[in-house]
Amino acid sequence: METRQISSEEADIILGYDENHFRDVKAKEIAPAKLSRTVSAFANTAGGELFVGIAENEDATKTWSGFENVEAANGVLQVLEGLSPMGNLYSAQFLTSPGRKGVVLHLAIRKTREIINATDGTAYIRRGAQKLPVLGDEALRRLQLDKGLSTFEDDTVNIPSETITNSVTTLEFVLSQVPSAEPDIWLKSQFVLTSERPTVAGVLLFADEPQAALPKRSAIKIFRYATKEEGVDRETLAFDPLSIEGPIYDLITKAVSTTKEIVQAIKRVGEAGLEEISYPDETLHEIITNAVLHRDYSYQTDVQIRIYDDRIEVESPGRFPGHVTVSNVLTEQFARNPKLVRLINKFPDPPNKDVGEGLNTAFAAMRRIRLKEPEIVESANSIIVFIRHEQLSSPASIVMEYLESNPTITNEIGRRITGLRRDVQMKDIFVLLRKRGLIEQVPGKRGRATAWRSVQPK
Structure with missing residues (x-):
């Protein structure tokens, strides 16, 4: 396990950390069993950092007071090893600093797929700087869903089976399937009709009016606020909120087209006077599709689309499932509602054509038209995606900013960070910067391996 020496300034930064939702500090004297509660809370919520060997003084200041040596932390590490059967709970390193006493154990706790119990057999979750025990069947069920x-999509709904076996949506869908089958037989084979009762997934996909059976959790609400301000109230609403309803396939299509229609009516002052603003079709489509297919349907809250003068906010009920976090959502896959995702893909021209690539497509589409990438935020009970109408810096500025923290840049990297699509466009930017004396070609690299760097001092 790595032991790393950090500067006195870095140590001071650690001592100045406030404990919050993602970070905590503990004295080395803490009992490993008690420490396991904090580890459980991080692993069951969003992950986090833990520094062991930081003492808190009576005046709320903190002192570096680490373990005498690496071996003295073995008790802590042994407890951590026993918490996760998968063995992927944490990474660790020891920190030392000149003039500071002992070694501090720095733990990076991962958000896990499975529920992690502390050594007392109880699971904990993190809320702000607190660790809260998960007590009772209802709380445990909530954690399992989170x-x-x-998955709530498998719960049955106490309505007649004919709601989905004899719906127009089902009849049209079954006729398009090969091989064809009777509706009730096919729905049972897909486990969306169980004990003569439709499941939540079955109602969302195949009922003509899912909102009658699943009120306040199966529609999309669209709000138009005539302002750029945050934290506004109903007084800034341009019109009464719109409620988009219908089976989930139609729901996505209607929500995207309605959002585009509202956005196209927004004007802003530009160089040529009043100009329309616009967002890429792929961005709106993919983000709204994700909000509908991957939301947590156990929450009695509709998906919300809030349209402002300079941004769109798409809020999807429920936190990230499994091991997914804000930082890895573009690279990791975890389907909260696998039946919804799989079965809607069987519809003609499905909204989720490229399963697992939706958000990446949305981000790339924004870069292509020189707009900033969407921002994803996880709140206490929802995921919010902010799609802002803000121009990126010029491609040349982006290249120079990249080279401030990276030694070289290639054409491929340049296109990825600037949104330019063609090799020749990116090459023109490099040539322009070279003519200005800002960058130079890296010696010895030619062809596809060609790289550029900031001009080196002579």
């Missing part, structure tokens, strides 16, 4: 270990 982590994607169980």
